[in-house]
Structure formats: structure tokens, C-alpha cells
Amino acid sequence: MIVRDLKDLKNTDRDVHDAQWTSVRMLLADDGMGFSFHITTLEAGSEHTFHYKNHFESVYCISGKGSITDLATGETHQIHPGVMYALNLHDKHTLRAEEELVMACCFNPPVTGKEVHQADGSYAAAD
Amino acid sequence: MIVRDLKDLKNTDRDVHDAQWTSVRMLLADDGMGFSFHITTLEAGSEHTFHYKNHFESVYCISGKGSITDLATGETHQIHPGVMYALNLHDKHTLRAEEELVMACCFNPPVTGKEVHQADGSYAAAD
Numbered sequence A, B: 001m002i003v004r005d006l007k008d009l010k011n012t013d014r015d016v017h018d019a020q021w022t023s024v025r026m027l028l029a030d031d032g033m034g035f036s037f038h039i040t041t042l043e044a045g046s047e048h049t050f051h052y053k054n055h056f057e058s059v060y061c062i063s064g065k066g067s068i069t070d071l072a073t074g075e076t077h078q079i080h081p082g083v084m085y086a087l088n089l090h091d092k093h094t095l096r097a098e099e100e101l102v103m104a105c106c107f108n109p110p111v112t113g114k115e116v117h118q119a120d121g122s123y124a125a126a127d
Helices: none
Strands: A002-005 A015-018 A021-027 A035-044 A047-049 A056-063 A064-070 A074-079 A084-085 A092-095 A101-108 B002-005 B015-018 B021-027 B037-040 B045-051 B055-065 B066-070 B076-079 B085-087 B093-097 B102-108
Touching: A015 A064, A021 B055, A035 B045, A035 B055, A074 A084, A084 B021, A101 B102, B037 B093, B076 B085
Parallel strands: none
Antiparallel strands: A002 B085, A015 A021, A021 A035, A035 A101, A047 A092, A056 A084, A056 A101, A064 A074, A064 A092, A084 B002, B015 B021, B021 B037, B037 B102, B045 B093, B055 B085, B055 B102, B066 B076, B066 B093
16 A cells, blocks of 8 residues: 655655646556556646647646636636546647646556656657 | 536436445546546545455545555554555555545546445456
8 A cells, every 4th residue: 555645745756846837746657556646736827738649637626716728629618626627538728727726637647757748738658 | 528527426327325435436437538536525433444456546635534544454544635545456444534534536447337345345347
């Protein structure tokens, strides 16, 4: 059994920062679960475009307020606690945080922790 | 893109009840993500023994207070918001809710939604 506390992972190599977001990797590929699990915080007022071409991701809103636009359809959905979106079509999307958003994210295949966002908003496939 | 709101799934066939717990299945096997994602609520004062022999499960505490005992080692871990446990060894465990616990759960392989807990605390493997 693996037991981890978010607050113990802050400021470790599992706490990844990028422009206006941070993501704490509670589970990564080498934990052997077949998925990775992250708690991601998006700064109030920030906007992000991502396109996970090589991963399925689901994102559940724990706290905050924002919206997501599906860039294929132009449709925008409101995000608040209890809302989940799942990128089952590897959907390219823009995420906006009106208030700070805290999100629980699952990735399949699991993220290794070494990925960086590429210019196209994706993470590269694992080797 | 799939977008679902927890409150819209209450009292639907995705809202599964058992003795002193309820689990809302935000994502199931037929959503094609390769994992399932549930928001599970355990009643204050309740105790549960589970043994997912056929699944890996990770559980992240959103709210509440409780503990988990690994029945192989006898070790007990406190649960509060920010704590995650992952049953990477299909660990048989007893979960106690001192206060109502709200947990975000990922299963691999994904739950179909038709499983029931068997006498041994497991879910059967999917056909």
C-alpha cells in the first residue's frame, strides 16, 4: 500500500511548476498502478491550452471556478466543484481559471514525471 | 469530450448505494478512458473491509477524517484531506470514517458499474 500526503510532496521533485499552474504528482508511472494521479492548481485569472495527443485525461474540480472550451466544437462548459471533464477524444481545449482551480487529474497512460508540455500543448508519448 | 456534474448523477443508475456508503460513477469502463473514476462517500462512524483482488485502486481524500488499516501488516494510516492511498498490491484493508469521508477513487481496470462486492470484499473481474 502506498500512502502519501499532498502537503509532504510540496517542494519535492513531485511538485511540478509551470506558467501559472502547479501539479503535485501523487502517483506516477513507476508506482505501477497503470494510471497517474495529480492534484493540479491553476492560478486565478490564468488561461491554458493543452492537447494531450498521447494520453487520456480526466479532471475533477475539487474547488474553484472556471470554464473549458472544446476547441474542435467551440463549446464552453462551466467548471465548479463536482464537475468532471474527460478528454476521451484527446480533445484540444482551453481552460480558464476565474478563481483558483484545484483539480484531481488521472492520466492513462501514466505520466512518468519527466514530460514537459511541447509547443503543441501535448506531452510526448513515453519511450 | 465528456463533461459531467456530480449533482446531475445523484439518484441515477450511476449513483450506487451499499451499506453506509454511496459511490457516484463519474467514468465507467464504457467511457473508454482505460480507468474508472468515482466520488465515494462513507458515512460517519462506518467501517468497511475491502479487498480488490482484481483491480488497482487509488483513493484521494477530498474531505472528512478517518483511517485505513493494511490487514497484511497491521499498520494504520490517518486519512484527512490531501491524503491518498493506493492499493498497488491489491491490499486487503479496513477503512474507518470518523467523520463523513468524501473520496476521489480511480480503478484500473475500469469498473463496469455492474459489480457488487463479493463476500471476500472484492469485485469480480470483468468478463
